[in-house]
Amino acid sequence: MDELRTHERTQDAVLRALKAAADGIRLRILRVLAEGPFHVAELTEILGAGQSSVSRHLRILADAELVQVRRVGTWSWYSLREGTDEGAPAARVLSILSALPGLNGDADAVDRVLAKRRHATSEFFRRTAPVWDTVRERHLGPAEHLEPLLDAIGRGRVVADLGTGTGVLLARLASTFDQVIGIDASPEMLEEARRRLEDTGAEPAELRLGRLEHLPLADGEADVMVANLVLHHVADPAGVLREIRRGLASRGRLVIADLEEYADDSLRAALGAQWPGFRPADVTTWLRAAGFTPRRSERITRSNGAEPGPAIHLWEAIAR
Ligand SMILES: C[S@@+](CC[C@H](N)C(=O)[O-])C[C@H]1O[C@@H](n2cnc3c(N)ncnc32)[C@H](O)[C@@H]1O
Structure with missing residues (x-):
C-alpha cells in the first residue's frame, strides 16, 4: 500500500x-x-x-x-x-x-549579460588593486585565516593559487612546492603580486592571466589548488568547481577558504562580490557534483576579527 x-x-x-x-x-x-x-x-x-x-x-x-x-x-x-x-x-x-x-537564439544575449558581470568585477579590481590589502583588512579584519589555510594546503609538487590577487600566499607556497602558479583575471592585481614577490625576494612564482571559468592550465596540471576568498566573485561557483576539477590531477586536492553566508548587502558591495558568502552545505554539494570527495568542512575563524563580520570557512576535497 x-x-x-x-x-x-x-x-x-x-x-x-x-x-x-x-x-x-x-x-x-x-x-x-x-x-x-x-x-x-x-x-x-x-x-x-x-x-x-x-x-x-x-x-x-x-x-x-x-x-x-x-x-x-x-x-x-x-x-x-x-x-x-x-x-x-x-x-x-x-x-x-x-x-x-x-541555447539557440538566446546564446548571444547570455554572452552579453555575462560580459557585463565580468566587466563589473574587473573594473572593481582595477580600481582597488593598489589598496586591496587595506580594503580587505578594513572589511574582514586581519587575515587570521592564512595560517590554518596554509596548514591545510600542506606540501606537494605543483600548486595553483586561483584568484591570487596581490599574491599573499605565493611566497609562502614557494617553500613547500616545486612549482607555484598564481592565476588571476586582473592584470592590475597580478602586477601587485609581481611587485610583492620582488619586494620579499621570494622564489619566483609563475603568474598567469586568466579566468577561473577557463583556467590557463592543462588538464591535470596541478596537484593542489587553492581558492582563497575568490569563489564569492564568480557568477557560477558550481561550474567553476568543474573547471577546477579538470585542471587537477586525479587524487589532487582542492582547498577553499571563503566567507560564510552573511546578511549585510553593503559588505557584499564593498567587497565587489557577487555572493554574500556561502552556506557550507551548498559548497559541499557543488564539490560532490563536480567530481570531488569532500574531506573537510569547518569554520576556521570565529568572526575574522571584524565584529560582527562573517566567519571564514575552509573546505578541502579530493579529486575523484
Ligand atoms: C578578494 S580578491 C582575493 C585575492 C587573494 N586570494 C587574497 O585572499 O588576498 C579576489 C581576486 O580574485 C580575482 N578574480 C575575481 N573573479 C575572478 C575570475 N572569475 N577569474 C579569475 N580571477 C578572478 C580578482 O581579480 C581578485 O584579484
Missing part, C-alpha cells in the same frame, strides 16, 4: 514538473539556467520579456521544484534545482531536458 502511494506521489511530481516545463518561455528559462545562476533583471534582458511575466514563469518552475531561488540583497538569483538526490522527480525531468539542444 505504502509502495503504491509513493509511486503515485512520484508520478504526480513528474507530471507537475513536465507540465511546468511544457511552455516555450519556461523551456528557454531552463536552458539559460543550465548556463548558471541569473537574476530576474538579467533573465528579463535575455528573454526580451516583461519582468512580471518572467517572475510568473519562474514561480511556476520553482513550485515544480525545477528551479531554486537565492535572495541576495535586493536581487533574487535563480538556478536549476540542485542538491536533490538524482532519483527525485524534478532531477529526472531536468536530466531529460539537458539532452535537448542548447
Whole structure:
C-alpha cells in the first residue's frame, strides 16, 4: 500500500514538473539556467520579456521544484534545482531536458549579460588593486585565516593559487612546492603580486592571466589548488568547481577558504562580490557534483576579527 502511494506521489511530481516545463518561455528559462545562476533583471534582458511575466514563469518552475531561488540583497538569483538526490522527480525531468539542444537564439544575449558581470568585477579590481590589502583588512579584519589555510594546503609538487590577487600566499607556497602558479583575471592585481614577490625576494612564482571559468592550465596540471576568498566573485561557483576539477590531477586536492553566508548587502558591495558568502552545505554539494570527495568542512575563524563580520570557512576535497 505504502509502495503504491509513493509511486503515485512520484508520478504526480513528474507530471507537475513536465507540465511546468511544457511552455516555450519556461523551456528557454531552463536552458539559460543550465548556463548558471541569473537574476530576474538579467533573465528579463535575455528573454526580451516583461519582468512580471518572467517572475510568473519562474514561480511556476520553482513550485515544480525545477528551479531554486537565492535572495541576495535586493536581487533574487535563480538556478536549476540542485542538491536533490538524482532519483527525485524534478532531477529526472531536468536530466531529460539537458539532452535537448542548447541555447539557440538566446546564446548571444547570455554572452552579453555575462560580459557585463565580468566587466563589473574587473573594473572593481582595477580600481582597488593598489589598496586591496587595506580594503580587505578594513572589511574582514586581519587575515587570521592564512595560517590554518596554509596548514591545510600542506606540501606537494605543483600548486595553483586561483584568484591570487596581490599574491599573499605565493611566497609562502614557494617553500613547500616545486612549482607555484598564481592565476588571476586582473592584470592590475597580478602586477601587485609581481611587485610583492620582488619586494620579499621570494622564489619566483609563475603568474598567469586568466579566468577561473577557463583556467590557463592543462588538464591535470596541478596537484593542489587553492581558492582563497575568490569563489564569492564568480557568477557560477558550481561550474567553476568543474573547471577546477579538470585542471587537477586525479587524487589532487582542492582547498577553499571563503566567507560564510552573511546578511549585510553593503559588505557584499564593498567587497565587489557577487555572493554574500556561502552556506557550507551548498559548497559541499557543488564539490560532490563536480567530481570531488569532500574531506573537510569547518569554520576556521570565529568572526575574522571584524565584529560582527562573517566567519571564514575552509573546505578541502579530493579529486575523484
Ligand atoms: C578578494 S580578491 C582575493 C585575492 C587573494 N586570494 C587574497 O585572499 O588576498 C579576489 C581576486 O580574485 C580575482 N578574480 C575575481 N573573479 C575572478 C575570475 N572569475 N577569474 C579569475 N580571477 C578572478 C580578482 O581579480 C581578485 O584579484
